[in-house]
Amino acid sequence: MKCKLLVLDVDGTLLNNAKEISKRTLVTLLKVQQTGIRIVLASGRPTHGLIPLAKQLELDHYDGFIIAYNGSQIISAKDGKVIFERHIDNELLPYLEKKAKKNNFGIFTYKDNRIITTAPEDEHIRHEAFINQMEVIHEKEFCAAIDFSPTQCVLVSDDKEALTDLEQHWKRRLNGTLDVFRSEDYFLEVVPCGIDKANSLATLLDILKIARNEIIAIGDGVCDVTMIQQAGTGIAMGNAQDSVKACADMITGSNEEDGVADAVEKMILTDIRPSTVSLDILNARSQHTLMGNLGIQYTYVSDGRVEATMPVDHRTRQPFGVLHGGASLALAETVAGMGSMLMCQPDDIVVGMQVSGNHISSAHEGDTVRAVATIIHQGRSSHVWNVDIFTSTNKLVSSVRVINSLMKKR
Template sequence: MKYKIIVIDVFNTLLNNKYELTEENRNALLYIQKELGIRVVLTSGRTATALKPLAEELNLREYSGYLIPYHGGQIVNCRSGKVIASHRMATSFVDVLDARARAEGVTLLAFGRDSIFSTDPTDPLAVKESDICGQPLVSKHPRSSEVIKCSFVGEAEKIAELEVVMRRDYGDKLNIFRSSETLLECLPSEVQKIKAISDLLDKLDLSRDELVSVGDSYCDVEMIQLAGLGVAVANAREAVKACADYITTSNEENGVAHLVDKYIRHEYEAVPFSVEDVNSIVPGTLMESLGIRCTKIARGYVEATMPVDIRTRQPMGILHGGASLAFAETLAGFGSVALCNPGEIQVGLQVSGNHVSSALEGDVLRGEASIMHQGRSTHVWSINIYSTKSGKLICTCRVLNSILKQR
């Protein structure tokens, strides 16, 4: 798949625990923008001001990148510097949240364009948010200024209790969720990361299959599930990792650079045999009957082709769905053989697929298989099959292989 856009959560995903952009992650993102033309979008619950230094370091202006701050409350075009979408919180809600914060013994933060109103500007948690966001804390109530989102900060136990109450009283009017144990977010009900990303895809005339999303927290789950390739960093919560197509290394281990190398640059480890070696075992098998030829193989990645002709078509002259599943299982089988240790063999356990588009006789299909899970006894592969004529996705499959000791 030729990915065309990557959306990356910033804190605890792109940046390490010291809030640093490592050289490895920086170089990986500069490479995919310059060499592959992939747009980079930075997203966060924090302000646009907090993201702009990163945008400059990654040359997002030069390469037409975007920012999605405030959990989707804004979309910023880095090339023009203009805010192309924005949402505001009604002043009446700010008043209500102010009163609730004072009653519950927590601190309210109301984020405006240039400053952050706080019910307690001396609260260490408020000061930390101010430092990260690059905006000063003010005690003057923002009645006349634009408020994009509000947050409660406080002790984890109080924030957990407040979340229950707020969802009960305002869940139908506000988008309420915890982004950390000590931070409860309150946004206009229409503000969601997934909606902002979907709107941006529509604006750029891109499909979700061309999207890579990377995140770590509960508020990243929907964008991970939306993407053609949804990725969680290894430091993500278990529930978030369960929703991802792939789990990359942690934010302390250059997880974004690892993802780029593995799925976008395809810089996989070599295997001790060639494509020619793989194709030499094809004669006299189903693979030969279907015209399947391996074109690339490495540890964790395989490409192959299969024609749509008299061997693989239906009577109507279009690709037979069963041929797609056989193609997918073949790709996964080649891939697992490349990952097996000496004395091990692989056998297929399960193959499932969704037929997305049809392919006509005379077309040639290109299959791409990537490892999703490599355990001691099982391998899970994700396979996408494309038309080489139209470039359309024809079928997407999952294959489960069992790894056995050779007898």
């Protein structure tokens, strides 16, 4: 069954060891969203630390989602709306703080763009603040400072054995009240009972009316196991722990080898069938036409998808050096028209009926923009196309809707 949702863990999966999305992975994930597949970022990170990654991937434009705090919160990237959230009962916080003090552990939680903690100098907490771009707030009395119901609390220590002992004790003592797990050797995370990535993903699937066999999930850590098992296709990264690889349907490359891009290209993008029409022939036919005069070059054609580039130069710019909106619309109508011509019957002709565009940002002279046309309605007498136009750095310039009519030759 066709994939409708791609679920990605973040650290060790989406991000390389430099905590960056590689260029290849970024381009691949933008391309897969342009086919209509939505992306979900599922992470133990706080929401504040995931929003910049969601923006880089343009999840807001493609109606993606964020599962934060290992499942305690689900956010719509489109409008920032919280569509699911669970909290720790504040009455349990004194007990958590007491155990932290007794074992000489640090304890912290998240609030908006802040980390509230009893151990502000702890290197792991400071690193957590750094990668999530958050401020560290020191509070000697943890519970007294928490005037809200947290989605997650974390105990921190370099004493791995002591953390393991407390983890096992709490799994017996807090069963049915809170859930605990280790996301890192030095972190013991505490979340509301029944919260993990898989359960929150199941909630999202119910909301979206998407079946389990219509999702692909990729991860590397123990916290990803249930999510990988739940997915129609579960994929483990090459750098994943052996226990994660054992439960996966397939194993891809590591996060340093663009493993996410490899998996997406093999599992999703290879299903987009290239057209048998030669790009050289298409581009040759455009010479001495509007398309040729604007420098438009077809770069990819398939059943329901066409891509082309166009330079921002003296032919397509405005007097002050930015791409002319009319040139963007001409590019959009060109790729959508070609897409319909490749899909129509031999006795059909394609007539452009309507073009409407939203110009979102600018492209400057010297750049080359890329148009991606995907069909969103294929009827017997009409085709509706969505055309997104990007700069060379994958910034969205325009989003255009094109309607073509199919008419029989007379």
